[in-house]
Amino acid sequence: MPLRRLFALTSVAFLLVLAISPAKNFFRPYRAIQKRYAALGVARARSAQQAREYENRPVAIHQFWLTGLDNRVDRCTTCHLGVADTLMRGAPSPFTLHPWTPHTPAQFERFGCTSCHSGQGPATTEGQAHGTAADAGPPLLPVSYVEAGCGRCHSTVTVPDAPLLSRGRAVMERYGCFACHSVRGREAYRSEAPPLASEPVKTGAEWLRRWLTKPRDVDPNATMPNFQLTAKEIEELSHYLFGQNVPEELARSVKAAGEEPAGDAANGKRLFSESRCISCHTVEGKGQGSAPELSKVASAASRGWLLAYIRDPHAFNPRTPMPRYHFSDAESRDVVAYMEDEFRDFDAPKDILEPLRVNRTLAEAGEKTFRRYGCFSCHAAPGTRASEKFGPDLDGIGDKRAAFLDFGRRTDLPRTLTSWLAAKVESPRSFAKGLKMPSYGFSPEETQAVVTALLGFGAQPVPEAYRVVPASLPAPIPAGRVGRLVDRYRCLSCHQIGDRGGDISTAPLTFAGSKMQRDWLVDYLVLSFSIRPILTERMPIFRMPREEAVELADAMETLFVDPRVPEDPFQGRPASDGDPAEGERLYATLGCRACHIVGKSGGYVGPPLTDSGTRLKPGWTYTWLKGPQRWRADVRCPDFGLTDRDALRLTGYLATLRQPPAQAKGAK
Amino acid sequence: MKPLRFLGALLAVLTVLTACSRKPAVKPAVAKAQPPMPSYELRLGRATFEHYCQTCHGETGAGDGFNAFNLDPHPRDISDPAFQKKKTDAELADAIQRGGAGVGLSSLMPPWGRTLSREEIDHTILYIRSLRKKSP
Numbered sequence: 162m163p164l165r166r167l168f169a170l171t172s173v174a175f176l177l178v179l180a181i182s183p184a185k186n187f188f189r190p191y192r193a194i195q196k197r198y199a200a201l202g203v204a205r206a207r208s209a210q211q212a213r214e215y216e217n218r219p220v221a222i223h224q225f226w227l228t229g230l231d232n233r234v235d236r237c238t239t240c241h242l243g244v245a246d247t248l249m250r251g252a253p254s255p256f257t258l259h260p261w262t263p264h265t266p267a268q269f270e271r272f273g274c275t276s277c278h279s280g281q282g283p284a285t286t287e288g289q290a291h292g293t294a295a296d297a298g299p300p301l302l303p304v305s306y307v308e309a310g311c312g313r314c315h316s317t318v319t320v321p322d323a324p325l326l327s328r329g330r331a332v333m334e335r336y337g338c339f340a341c342h343s344v345r346g347r348e349a350y351r352s353e354a355p356p357l358a359s360e361p362v363k364t365g366a367e368w369l370r371r372w373l374t375k376p377r378d379v380d381p382n383a384t385m386p387n388f389q390l391t392a393k394e395i396e397e398l399s400h401y402l403f404g405q406n407v408p409e410e411l412a413r414s415v416k417a418a419g420e421e422p423a424g425d426a427a428n429g430k431r432l433f434s435e436s437r438c439i440s441c442h443t444v445e446g447k448g449q450g451s452a453p454e455l456s457k458v459a460s461a462a463s464r465g466w467l468l469a470y471i472r473d474p475h476a477f478n479p480r481t482p483m484p485r486y487h488f489s490d491a492e493s494r495d496v497v498a499y500m501e502d503e504f505r506d507f508d509a510p511k512d513i514l515e516p517l518r519v520n521r522t523l524a525e526a527g528e529k530t531f532r533r534y535g536c537f538s539c540h541a542a543p544g545t546r547a548s549e550k551f552g553p554d555l556d557g558i559g560d561k562r563a564a565f566l567d568f569g570r571r572t573d574l575p576r577t578l579t580s581w582l583a584a585k586v587e588s589p590r591s592f593a594k595g596l597k598m599p600s601y602g603f604s605p606e607e608t609q610a611v612v613t614a615l616l617g618f619g620a621q622p623v624p625e626a627y628r629v630v631p632a633s634l635p636a637p638i639p640a641g642r643v644g645r646l647v648d649r650y651r652c653l654s655c656h657q658i659g660d661r662g663g664d665i666s667t668a669p670l671t672f673a674g675s676k677m678q679r680d681w682l683v684d685y686l687v688l689s690f691s692i693r694p695i696l697t698e699r700m701p702i703f704r705m706p707r708e709e710a711v712e713l714a715d716a717m718e719t720l721f722v723d724p725r726v727p728e729d730p731f732q733g734r735p736a737s738d739g740d741p742a743e744g745e746r747l748y749a750t751l752g753c754r755a756c757h758i759v760g761k762s763g764g765y766v767g768p769p770l771t772d773s774g775t776r777l778k779p780g781w782t783y784t785w786l787k788g789p790q791r792w793r794a795d796v797r798c799p800d801f802g803l804t805d806r807d808a809l810r811l812t813g814y815l816a817t818l819r820q821p822p823a824q825a826k827g828a829k
Numbered sequence: 830m831k832p833l834r835f836l837g838a839l840l841a842v843l844t845v846l847t848a849c850s851r852k853p854a855v856k857p858a859v860a861k862a863q864p865p866m867p868s869y870e871l872r873l874g875r876a877t878f879e880h881y882c883q884t885c886h887g888e889t890g891a892g893d894g895f896n897a898f899n900l901d902p903h904p905r906d907i908s909d910p911a912f913q914k915k916k917t918d919a920e921l922a923d924a925i926q927r928g929g930a931g932v933g934l935s936s937l938m939p940p941w942g943r944t945l946s947r948e949e950i951d952h953t954i955l956y957i958r959s960l961r962k963k964s965p
Contacts, residue, residue, distance in 0.1 A: 260870045261948050305866050324876055752936035755900055764899040766884050790944060797881055800943040
């Protein structure tokens with residue numbers, strides 16, 4: 162009998178033990194959370210029916226199962242129940258409605274949660290899911306860095322609706338991070354930093370000392386970071402740089418230019434402003450700022466060097482964005498005379514441009530210093546080459562576990578990846594002695610942006626279906642004479658052709674041949690004027706010979722055309738048949754004059770249209786009016802949704818506005 | 830009766846044990862001094878406002894953008910608390926979508942309904958609301 166009783170008892174005990182695991186689930190915190198959500202839903206419901214729905218929702222685990230995205234399972238919505246529920250706008254955490262993003266609420270099923278927010282999708286307790294528990298996996302991304310998630314799939318520099326990530330990536334491009342650090346997709350990155358071969362004939366020992374001490378103090382536009390060099394290292398580097406053999410041709414041209422007579426500074430001033438140097442450079446902070454500040458340039462470079470450089474910048478730095486202007490010898494002397502007069506550091510010592518008497522031993526030590534800090538990654542100096550990247554790879558930096566990071570001396574930091582990265586970007590050498598990464602002096606916003614960009618570099622590429630790569634567009638730049646002209650005037654430093662080129666200009670050349678009338682273009686290239694007077698970045702006057710302008714305009718007419726633009730929207734009838742009077746009335750009622758000038762009145766946002774009939778092809782005007790955003794997504798000209806007939810009338814009116822280019826310039 | 834009570838006690842003990850098995854989560858040190866940041870939607874709204882609206886309406890919405898002096902009538906001060914109070918979000922959205930001419934005001938304010946998405950307009954309104962001047 163006692164045996165039987167014992168057996169009964171152990172059986173019951175066994176059953177109870179078996180029941181523990183479901184029971185454990187029964188006491189999970191999410192159950193209480195789901196009940197709170199139901200209560201909140203009932204309170205917020207707009208109808209009895211809706212309230213009943215909240216009440217009757219079974220308590221259960223909710224999940225997204227992303228079969229296409231590495232079989233991720235995200236159970237975040239087990240607690241974050243209101244992410245797609247518009248009744249939960251402004252509800253208390255964890256029930257609040259997810260903010261709108263390009264992928265939510267429409268695409269929760271495709272992206273889940275952890276693909277942007279990181280954290281542990283399958284976990285169902287807060288500590289495990291958010292990664293705050295001691296034994297949890299990689300934690301949730303702090304919400305201020307959440308745009309890093311966009312970077313996992315989007316590999317373009319500018320990512321729409323991710324301003325912080327885009328800024329971070331732009332900063333990384335500008336400051337040359339990828340010259341030292343390799344990352345998937347940017348293997349081909351090459352710095353635009355000048356080669357240093359002509360340094361001995363360019364500058365003086367004192368200027369170089371100042372520059373190496375703190376580049377930003379010498380030039381606020383400097384992208385070269387502060388290497389925190391010791392006085393000894395600076396001296397060694399100076400001897401190394403001054404001890405180089407200047408290529409014979411450069412040395413000769415600088416020397417010859419230095420002996421030329423002085424030019425006319427007054428004419429130089431006029432040329433300087435016509436050449437629109439501040440479309441890239443700045444003068445006392447005024448200008449675009451991607452190229453060096455010029456207000457002290459005559460105390461940084463010798464007269465001969467300036468003159469030789471302006472005449473042929475590409476001989477000194479084949480990768481410079483600076484165009485080669487078509488100045489005559491006298492004109493370039495005038496420009497330099499103006500610079501010598503005005504662009505001087507009047508506080509600088511007289512000997513700032515005195516060269517250095519080179520000591521071979523110090524120069525040899527300097528060469529080692531040059532290599533030790535990886536200077537060759539950006540500056541291709543003779544005898545050095547960047548066969549492999551100098552710094553560590555950045556692939557996977559966004560997935561690094563905090564436990565694997567070396568915090569070194571930084572015991573003040575919280576042990577998280579984000580704080581480690583922020584400190585690394587802010588003061589790279591603070592972690593240990595002997596580190597080499599220089600300091601960039603970023604503002605807190607820039608640091609946050611760069612950290613966001615870094616967190617976007619995942620260890621594994623996302624599946625193909627999720628990748629958004631830079632658009633690959635044909636860039637039909639011909640070889641031969643036209644190609645050489647495009648290269649000489651460095652059109653691509655400002656304009657885009659296909660998927661190549663810079664973004665200083667708002668006018669891509671890809672469809673320039675469909676847009677601009679050939680004769681106008683020839684005149685414009687010879688004597689450019691500002692189409693938009695409010696812009697700082699304007700087209701320079703290159704002093705281009707007419708033959709070259711004709712050649713470029715003809716090439717555009719043939720190559721840079723778009724099949725979407727009709728040759729003749731009026732289909733053989735004269736433009737006046739398009740009812741220009743009606744078009745003029747439309748121009749007034751649509752409010753075009755808010756942004757455009759015709760004659761003497763109108764706004765300054767868009768280009769003046771006084772000469773639109775001479776400048777633009779009617780086919781272009783027509784297609785533009787039918788949807789400006791087709792040509793540039795962010796263009797400010799609104800889409801008025803014009804009918805074909807109205808667009809044609811307006812085109813007809815704009816085609817009657819004619820003015821020869823010379824007069825257009827005079828009107829300014 | 831007795832075994833039932835016994836079973837009850839056993840269940841209670843097991844429950845307590847299960848509840849205790851989870852250690853409380855260790856609170857990690859929180860990263861200090863994150864730069865304060867407006868919400869994502871507000872930031873998107875600001876970007877849209879700065880790109881499309883600021884040229885006329887001005888940085889603070891006071892109607893003093895650089896292009897404002899070319900316009901007759903001038904853009905109104907949309908940061909004015911009285912204006913902000915009078916207009917509902919739906920009215921603002923309507924004016925942005927259909928433009929001045931669409932709502933019986935100046936045609937110099939163009940219609941943005943085909944250029945900006947509904948979300949972009951909503952975010953912009955969120956930002957416009959944040960421009961509201963403090964009542965004097």
